[in-house]
Amino acid sequence: MEFTRRQLTKLGLTAGVGVALPVGALSRPVARLLDASRVASPEVERFETSLPVPPTAEPVRTDETTDYYEITQQEETAEILPGYETTIWGYDGLFPGPTIEAQSGRSVVIEQQNELPVPVSVHLHGGVTPPESDGYPTDLLFPPDFDHDAIPSHHTAGTVDGFSHGTKEYTYPNEQRAATLWYHDHRMDFTGPQVYKGLAGFYIIRDEIEDDLLLPSGEKEIPLLICDRTFREDGELYYPSLDPSLLGEHGVLPVASDGWYGDTILVNGAPWPKLDVSNTKYRFRMLNGSNARVYDLELDPVPSDGSAFVQIGSDGGLLETPLSHDRLRISPAERFDVIIDFSNYSIGTEVTLTNRRGSGKTADIMQFEVTREESDESEITSTLSPPLEFPDPDDAVETRRFNFLAGMEGGMSTINLQSFDPERIDANPKLDTVEIWELDSDPAHPAHLHLVHFKVLSRNGGPPGPYDAGWKDTVFLDGDTIEVVARFGPYRGKYVFHCHNLEHEDMMMMANFEVV
Structure with a gap:
């Protein structure tokens, strides 16, 4: 399926550049529309507040293979703007949430407790994670006494691990390189506002290769x-x-x-x-x-x-x-x-x-x-890592094309002209095989694949851009066509890929792939 917004516009198939609204949104009361356009934050003196650093979480217990954590998602007030109190939703009531420091090859289990008034789902972004702990959008963790029948049925359709009440354990094997990851909410239809309210935090994996370098620490x-x-x-x-x-x-x-x-x-x-x-x-x-x-x-x-x-x-x-x-x-x-x-x-x-x-x-x-002035013993060496073992594009068994396009299907955002359906599989790569995915956008979308990291092969038919180097899980499509190559594994199961403009994601610019 090869098309661009410009081509679709000629055919009269688009709903307008950048429009990602449900049917009926334009009928909202005029007062609310004016309110949205007039809201302006209180003035803040720049460069007066000291930079805070999120605290590092401490495990509640450990054993030979695993560190165990408990995190409570809760509403709190915080002084973000000097002199003002702001209500946030935070992991342990913090924004950003506490940083998890993990070791490559050593598992982390986090028991998430939901004390918020809404369902949640936690995704470890960049994590090579089993599907039941990946934070599939309909794998909802409800507050303890929440009646899940009170929300639309598609919010619990097509689940990978079902839904829970009160608490849920997420298991992260950390069988991957040292890297900067982050964890955030991934609830179906409401990721944007819930991350906006504060549900995000760092998750840093370390390993011996990085530890042996003389980088600033x-x-x-x-x-x-x-x-x-x-x-x-x-x-x-x-x-x-x-x-x-x-x-x-x-x-x-x-x-x-x-x-x-x-x-x-x-x-x-x-x-x-x-x-x-x-x-x-x-x-x-x-x-x-x-x-x-x-x-x-x-x-x-x-x-x-x-x-x-x-x-x-x-x-x-x-x-x-x-x-x-x-x-x-x-x-x-x-x-x-x-x-x-x-x-x-x-x-x-x-x-x-x-x-x-x-x-x-x-x-x-x-x-x-x-x-x-201070002495500096840190060093940036010419070699940071052993050679990165990217998959060979010549080994690809499949080439797939996905177009990210906002404003389709009555106002929804789409991938290949289809809005997200949790029960539809849009790609079924075989375990441990290599595929090339061509990602196309018009206009701009940051594309994110769960489970896998990939290498950018080309941008608009030329070489990768200056910010495409290394292993990626998110790549910016600025009206571009980008080819990436990935090896799918090490887990079988259903995952999503989507635009990480969270308003586009919530308006259905997301699709499923299932490793079989």
């Missing part, structure tokens, strides 16, 4: 969850849901039809924070945790020597060799593991991490101030 290894949010004048989060209870009709008001873009940039849950640094190298595990916003990151001023960012890792872990970037584009759900060398700045310099895709307030992310 300790207080100089910092995770950065970058996202955007809009707040009401009283400091509460604003999200343009059709049903703010998140129990009825899913979807968003027309103002967010192509994704919801907040007017306040948060890093680790703080608005435009500041970090004091020494004149040494720092390692930043960057995650775009926004619902829809793409960032094009740059340092201002530019360093006196060398590149702004030295990329050492991608979604699936370390690169073979470092890559230098003056700018860094990062789409929703992508991770970039980078080094910034502050020895290229004089003491007292304020270095702003900026966003070339932003304007006004959203053109700034955070600020670093070089406040002191």
Whole structure:
């Protein structure tokens, strides 16, 4: 199935660029539509709040093979904007949630307890995970006394592991390389608003290969969850849901039809924070945790020597060799593991991490101030990892094509002109076989595959782009056609792939594949 939005427009088949609305959304009361367009966050002084770092979770017990954790999903209040209280939904009541630090080859079991007023499903993004623990969208964990018959039947259709009440255990074998992963909500139809309310956290896997490198560590290894949010004048989060209870009709008001873009940039849950640094190298595990916003990151001023960012890792872990970037584009759900060398700045310099895709307030992310001199024993070696064993495209037994297109089927977002059906299988790769997938979009969509990591083979018929290196699980389709190659396994079962613009995902830009 090969088509583009331009071709479909000529045929009269599209519902309009960027429209991803359920039928009837345009009939919402005018007052609500105006409300959505006029909401503006309270003014915040930039670069005044210190950068917070999410706490690292401690296991409740361990044995020879496994670390066991307990996490409660609950509503809390937090002071995100100085002087205001904001209601969040958080893992252990935190936004971001506590960081899980795991060891490659050592299992983690997390008992998730749901004390929220809605169902949830937890996905370990980038995890090579058995299907029953992958957070399939209809594998819902309900609050203890919730009547699951009160929600639409398609929310529990086609489940992989059924649904639970109160608690559920998720098992992560961690049979994969060291990498920066993250866990977040993945509930059918409501992933966007529930992640927006705070249900996201880091999950970092470590291994001996990475440990043997002299990369910046300790207080100089910092995770950065970058996202955007809009707040009401009283400091509460604003999200343009059709049903703010998140129990009825899913979807968003027309103002967010192509994704919801907040007017306040948060890093680790703080608005435009500041970090004091020494004149040494720092390692930043960057995650775009926004619902829809793409960032094009740059340092201002530019360093006196060398590149702004030295990329050492991608979604699936370390690169073979470092890559230098003056700018860094990062789409929703992508991770970039980078080094910034502050020895290229004089003491007292304020270095702003900026966003070339932003304007006004959203053109700034955070600020670093070089406040002191320190010795630096860290090193970026020319070889970071043994050769990455990518699948050979010549071994591919199947080539599949998927077009990501918003605004089809009465307003739904689609893949290959079909909206998501939890009971329909759209691809059935055989266990341990190699396939090439051609991913096409018009306009822009970050595409994410569960279970597998892949290598980008080409972009628009040419070589991969500058941000496509290494093992990927999410790739940005900016109106592009991209070929990727993956080996499907090591588990049989049903998984999803989807657009990680969460408003598009909730409006059905998702499909199933089943490893058979």
